[in-house]
Amino acid sequence: MAIESIGLAASTLVFIVLGLTLMGFIWGRFRYDLVAVTALLVSVMLGLVPAEAAFAGFGHPAVITVAAVLVLSRGFERSGVVDVIANQVLKVGERLLLQLLVLVGTVVVLSGIMNNVGALALLLPVAMRLAREHNTAPSLLLMPLAFGSLLGGLTTLIGTPPNIIISSYRGSITGENFGMFSFSPVGIAVAAAGLAFIVLIGWRLTPKRSGQASTAEMFDTANYLVELKVTEDSKANGLTLPQLRDELEEAIPVLAVVRDDNRRAGYSFHGILQEGDILLLEAGPDELKLLEDKVGLSAIAEPESEQETQESDTADNLPAEEKPDERLPVDTEGLQLIEAVVRNDSMMNNRSVKQLRLNQQFGLHLVAVARDGSRLKQRLRDIRFQTGDVLLLQGSEKEISDSLSTLGCLPLANRELQLGKPRKLAISIGIFALAIMAMMFDLLPAAVAMSTAALVSLLIGVLPLRDGYQAIDGPVIVLLAAMLPVGEALETSGGADIIANALLSLGAEWPIFISLIGLFILTMLLSNVVNNAAAALLMAPIAASLAQGFKVSLDPFLMIVAVSASCAFLTPIGHQSNTLVLGPGGYSFGDYWKLGLPLSIVVLVVALPVIFWVWPL
Template sequence: MWALPEFFQMWAVFAIVAVGVYLYVSERFSIETTSVGLIFTLMLFGNLFTPSDQGLDSASMLSGFAAPALITIMALLVVGQGLFQTGALESMTVAINKALDHKPRRTLTLVFGAAFAVSMFMNNTPVVVMFIPVLAAMSGKMGVTASRYMMPLSFLCILAGMTTLIGSSTNLLVNDVLVRTTDLSLSFFTQFVPGMTLAAIGATFIVIAGPWLIPDRESEEPALQSTGQQYIAQIRVTADHPLDGVEPVAGLYRQLREVTVRMVQRGETAFLPPFEENLQSGDVLIIAATRPQLSALLKTRPQYLHGMLDIGAFSDGDASPDSSIMLSEAVVAPGSRMIGRNIEQIGFRRQTGCLVLGIQRRSRMIRKRMLDIRLEAGDILLLFGYEKDISALRQNRDLILLDWSTAELQDIRKAKLARIVFVATIALAALSFVPIEIAALGGAIGMIAAGCLNIRQAVRALDMRIFLLIGAAFAMGLALERTGGAEFIGNSVVSAVLPFGTQALIAAVFLIVAIFTNIISNSAAALLFAPIALSISEKADIDPIVMVLTVIFAANCSFATPIAYQTNLLVMGPGHYRFGDFARFGVPLILLLWVSYVLLAPYLFGL
């Protein structure tokens, strides 16, 4: 080990951090590769060129992977995946999508307004988790990419966090420094007026500039192919079914307006459209629908699911907890033993473990019960079953499984449990019964224990990019702090601008913290600069509350990088953003808030 002088250590860390930020922004390598490379370089530097007691050893550089913020984010990703797997928010999205048909702008405004309002009074991370699937469904309904809404969601929740003491963990960290250093403290609404002013300015910028600065990113995952052809399927109306007692309007059943009802079978009597009969328990509806339409029916209500799975039982005991429910398609092969026989005669459920939801035949329209249809070569069956049973069909000589069509389906039978676990997680975090990382981890465990998702699905929800990004950001922040780099920059700039007056000093502190918060995360920047700001207030005879609020607002300007704040990392995947997308939209927003704060400071604080 060759210990370098402290001066050279500091500048070496500056160089490493600068190279890392350049590689993130330029995307010359993947985010994962850059993150691992940064951590390795800092570990190597700390072990070779710094004293062992300085805190730059390998254990310190890797400690970010055990940081509560990282545990929180990973656990909340699992909680969000549990909501998705069970379709727990489907009823909310259905209601929103109905409103979108009539008042799209007003509905969108109400959704963002609700996210903003809730983020004022609770940690904004779970709020973003809650609204990501809602906005994803809205974007699909409005025919725009999710990237148009995900970044504004994160930014608006961050802006809302500026307005109250508990709106962001950053605010609480800075207040803790204030309490420990002085006899002062922030009240719940100390920052409300200046915070709301900045939030209003920022929200206006997002609405006006968003359409030009937010990238239009499509998912890089291949879209599921669909022929657009219709399947013949059936729904049995049971006593507790939502269709029981439904009256036709103008010869049609409005609850099934997304599909075509071709026949209603009641005992030995068949009713054809236009329909005049009220539906009743025991009726079998023969419908024609595309695969997306049938999938939508499966996700609407559990009663629809049971009504469509009319052939045999399909219960939780059919497979292990690690099995996923799949939807797939298979073609009846030429020479198949199934040709000329119907589904009941074949004993399809008994032989394959899968259910036939629909039959597609291109040659002619079929108007009879699905169970009465005799299969022909080339018929396409829409299949529903557990993953192990769908996979086993690859060896079936009577069917040709279309692997490209296989997709995981939401298991709405667990939707109520998923909602209970989610609400409990949010309540524990919001009411501060336990720290947010404990609440989030408990929620993730609860989702798995309740069967809302299995271990494989939970692991798949963990984004390695987020994991490595946070670890690298923590290592960079720690290296800057331990080598004195952060304090050196802060003190140097303050000494340079102090002769130009209070307003210039506030401008300098705000800009420095805003820059650092996007490099080393908002919490690290707040903790680094809060003591410096208090020292500056004493030297310059400025109210310490003013300097503390300056640090809070600047540290919350975490818009320019995904590593700046965890909500940015949460929306990075659903929005399909690149690292540089945040700088394109976030830097102008930061500059606007900086200029606004500096110009309004004399009026807000009576300077």
């Protein structure tokens, strides 16, 4: 009796910890990796997780495999493998159904062999360019593209973290993991059905938001290009540009400085401002007033009288050497204005321009920020960036790509696709193929095979070491490593058995497949409010207890969890892919379920019969 009481107390504590953890995930005030680490440490302090096993998750094969796959995915990008495909996608033409078929079909295939977020990130700029070139509302393309990346991840072991987690969990119970293509029969059937539904019917359920494909329309940049002159009485006279920004307490971007007809880009001007200098800035009405009030900069007046206009016209007809001194248009050669979306792993999340020192450290000026498809009206210095924000940035054409990569931003426009060197491209494919063969023939475990492939890619220069480290999604790795021991505590405390027994009692008079449907729906709902990897970690022990209670095979229950954990189609927060398209597509929170709910039903209807056929009870 005392032992039962201890077990009951432990399971109750686990439920409390998990309940608070789920609330933390849903609230979103703190990043999910911080919430997961908090849950782990609290579990250790409560005695639910042994102290010596607290950080064992960081060496877990599932965590190592996920990290290795992320590195290999970045290697595919750098070697040009994906760019070869993307170049072909851009030739698709203007028919919307064909655009959808090629885009979504491509991301489905890519997501099976690389991280699904990485596959989406590579094709997102391609979709934006297609939308702009053919005047298509990007909202019709981006949500189907994001959902396609989730469907493609179902097809192989390495396609998505839940598959890796479920495979590893099966190995811990039966001694044998799922193989590289164990998920393929179910995954391919579900992905094919989902692709057909999206292309033929589903896209009609997405909102048509016009104008989001145009930078100028989203941000209205033409209204914010102004020229200001430094006068003798200006406080700006004698200041450097960093000192000017300090006086303003505002990161107003100076695109260029004109002095004696010589034009210098703002990022490369390090001198002192003088009387007569002309500054080209991106500023709105509020910023203009701030510039005039604080540093005495005023806009250059256009000719106001007919006489001034006639004098200007006369001057235009004079030979160049006889023309009076006139204000020339500012040359912004060497500067680039580009859109970028803030990724989930970006260092910009929840930080401001001042904290990031965008201009001083990265040579970037923030021009505007769009959130949920509309330009934010608050002052730039007050904005704390969020995942999915679309930024309008200006910087050096030579350095902007590296800066965006370091910051964790994905360029949405003007992405010049470049073919990798044929040798590196072939080597990259060869390394990956060898790793897959080693896994197929049980020569090496998945974690060892993928890690070896990632290491070889780094050693031979397919991917620079710095990029390899940047490719590893730190928050996801920490989430997995922290939640693995907590998930085990759910099982060892008897909490998983309690939930499974409750489901068994509810479905005692029903066929087993009704309980499987309930397991699918429960996991799917959970994955839409927490990270899909966390959903798989929490539901796997419950699925195992349920299978044990029914005294049937474990495999169909685990497959149900693997598929449903990746069905985060109902909300923008359920999966990183959904969040990435939120801003560029101009979607609202409630837009996702309109396509996501029927797509989830399609997945459920297709997945269950195939699972029963391939993995019988």
